[in-house]
Amino acid sequence: MTSQEIRRTLSDVGYAKVIAVLKPDAGLSLDAARKDLSANFITPDEEQMEGLVLSAKTFSSRPTRRTVDTPPKMKIYPRLGLALGFVDEGGAAALTNDSRVSKVVQAPELSLIRPVAMSLSQEKVATTWGIKRLNVDKLWTQKQLTGKGVVIGHLDTGVDGTHPDLAGAIKAFAEFDHAGEQVPDAKATDSAWHGTHTAATIVSRAGARGSLGVAPGAQLASAMVIEGGAVIDRILAGLEWLAGEGCRIVSLSLGLRGYTPAFEVVITALRNLGILPVIAIGNDNANSSRSPGNYVNVLSVGAFDSADEVAGFSSSQRIRRTEVPLVPKIVGPGVDTLSCLPNNDYGLSSGTSMATPHIAGLAALLLEAKPSATVDELENAIVRSARRPKTMAEGRANRGVPDGLVALDILLGDTTQIAQATMKKRVKAAKPPAHSKRPSK
Amino acid sequence: MPVKSKIGNEWGFEGVKAQLQKKAAANGAASAQVFFQERVGADDLGLAITQAIRNVTSRRSSQSDIAVGRINRLSKSVAVRGDVDTIADLLNEQNVKAVLPSEIDDIYPKPVE
Numbered sequence: 001m002t003s004q005e006i007r008r009t010l011s012d013v014g015y016a017k018v019i020a021v022l023k024p025d026a027g028l029s030l031d032a033a034r035k036d037l038s039a040n041f042i043t044p045d046e047e048q049m050e051g052l053v054l055s056a057k058t059f060s061s062r063p064t065r066r067t068v069d070t071p072p073k074m075k076i077y078p079r080l081g082l083a084l085g086f087v088d089e090g091g092a093a094a095l096t097n098d099s100r101v102s103k104v105v106q107a108p109e110l111s112l113i114r115p116v117a118m119s120l121s122q123e124k125v126a127t128t129w130g131i132k133r134l135n136v137d138k139l140w141t142q143k144q145l146t147g148k149g150v151v152i153g154h155l156d157t158g159v160d161g162t163h164p165d166l167a168g169a170i171k172a173f174a175e176f177d178h179a180g181e182q183v184p185d186a187k188a189t190d191s192a193w194h195g196t197h198t199a200a201t202i203v204s205r206a207g208a209r210g211s212l213g214v215a216p217g218a219q220l221a222s223a224m225v226i227e228g229g230a231v232i233d234r235i236l237a238g239l240e241w242l243a244g245e246g247c248r249i250v251s252l253s254l255g256l257r258g259y260t261p262a263f264e265v266v267i268t269a270l271r272n273l274g275i276l277p278v279i280a281i282g283n284d285n286a287n288s289s290r291s292p293g294n295y296v297n298v299l300s301v302g303a304f305d306s307a308d309e310v311a312g313f314s315s316s317q318r319i320r321r322t323e324v325p326l327v328p329k330i331v332g333p334g335v336d337t338l339s340c341l342p343n344n345d346y347g348l349s350s351g352t353s354m355a356t357p358h359i360a361g362l363a364a365l366l367l368e369a370k371p372s373a374t375v376d377e378l379e380n381a382i383v384r385s386a387r388r389p390k391t392m393a394e395g396r397a398n399r400g401v402p403d404g405l406v407a408l409d410i411l412l413g414d415t416t417q418i419a420q421a422t423m424k425k426r427v428k429a430a431k432p433p434a435h436s437k438r439p440s441k
Numbered sequence: 442m443p444v445k446s447k448i449g450n451e452w453g454f455e456g457v458k459a460q461l462q463k464k465a466a467a468n469g470a471a472s473a474q475v476f477f478q479e480r481v482g483a484d485d486l487g488l489a490i491t492q493a494i495r496n497v498t499s500r501r502s503s504q505s506d507i508a509v510g511r512i513n514r515l516s517k518s519v520a521v522r523g524d525v526d527t528i529a530d531l532l533n534e535q536n537v538k539a540v541l542p543s544e545i546d547d548i549y550p551k552p553v554e
């Protein structure tokens with residue numbers, strides 16, 4: 001009989017990753033026997049699998065020996081006597097009853113602790129590639145939008161309030177200790193560096209290295225809630241605190257692997273308070289996501305790079321539900337993002353943590369333009385403005401890259417930018433490739 | 442129609458229990474947040490957690506050894522501390538939406554190379 005855990009996963013998502021423990025006399029040295037056993041396994045979501053293969057090629061230290069782009073349905077480990085792969089309900093039952101299999105167990109999901117990657121930078125820029133790619137610089141210059149008057153909530157490792165580029169940018173700060181209690185009179189400090197980096201991407205003012213913040217006129221209500229201690233208690237306390245600080249947007253570069261409904265109530269509560277949750281989807285490659293980033297009612301953000309490709313590490317996942325069956329909803333600039341670091345420093349970092357504050361900052365610019373915009377209007381404008389370049393698979397980027405100018409027009413009901421963007425697309429599609437031959441007469 | 446991808450069951454009963462055990466103190470006590478369903482009113486959370494604990498301990502025929510802490514109205518959750526098995530069993534209460542261990546190591550997507 002299929003185990004309860006496997007049955008639950010099959011019921012939730014349609015298939016499960018399993019390990020079949022083979023009997024010693026399974027006789028799987030013959031190709032025919034292997035092929036026969038393999039018939040019980042399936043290939044899950046094709047686009048997510050392609051994303052994983054692409055990641056493998058990208059991050060491999062040597063050319064991959066793989067000659068085909070589709071991973072095998074079943075992997076056999078003859079010395080260990082194990083077979084590994086995905087099964088649906090029929091396959092699970094068949095495998096369990098297979099005379100060559102002694103038992104079938106759910107494959108554990110191991111949690112890789114990724115190295116923290118940040119490199120100090122001496123680079124000086126007018127503005128970052130990500131800001132330009134979103135047309136945020138044009139919102140500054142053509143529409144005079146900076147996010148002035150908008151408060152964005154920020155839960156992270158804290159923020160270094162002494163950084164010159166963040167002068168005047170922090171409206172309020174709270175520190176929640178390892179027990180989840182608020183520390184009285186806490187000064188804006190960063191317990192690590194991550195919070196300063198993400199905060200500055202949202203609101204840093206023009207400084208020594210250039211204009212690195214998307215909404216340099218906005219302000220943050222920032223709380224230190226990670227890492228360490230009772231982080232769940234700390235995060236919940238932070239969200240309660242943010243709700244009272246006049247935030248219209250909250251930027252969350254955090255989440256739990258997989259899916260938990262635990263935060264559904266608080267996310268809905270935030271939206272009902274008029275706060276748009278902008279949340280990172282995760283850095284665990286294709287076929288993965290984190291909660292609450294994978295919820296229906298958040299603006300979930302993946303990461304792409306300056307070559308307009310979805311970052312290999314950027315999570316993406318199809319989920320068994322009718323609303324928002326694919327996450328993230330959009331992608332933001334999240335590779336080699338230049339931003340501020342504690343102690344008056346600057347550095348590059350990559351992750352969906354870096355992409356998320358770009359979108360939160362964009363939302364702030366739009367809110368300045370239309371302060372009466374509802375959460376739904378704000379989110380719809382950003383998502384509808386997004387275009388997916390040919391370099392991005394839908395299963396990895398979903399709607400693609402937002403365009404600040406188009407989002408503004410959608411929000412204000414002006415069709416100028418939308419028409420221009422559509423015209424550009426049509427002209428590009430109609431233009432023949434440079435090498436094409438003219439048809440002979 | 443493509444087969445939908447695995448969401449995972451890390452936060453189901455077995456997953457949560459394993460996480461709680463990992464973080465439990467030497468005396469076997471662990472800290473957790475108990476999240477209630479939307480239908481439970483924010484003003485009723487104190488009563489809801491008391492009832493849930495009572496139901497579980499009655500089911501398990503054990504003494505109530507769960508301490509109740511802060512109530513979070515916005516998230517409709519309550520902090521608890523106590524026996525791992527009893528806390529995990531709260532997941533079987535119909536008014537309980539989720540249980541998470543308070544301490545989680547992998548809480549945010551770490552930046553990558």
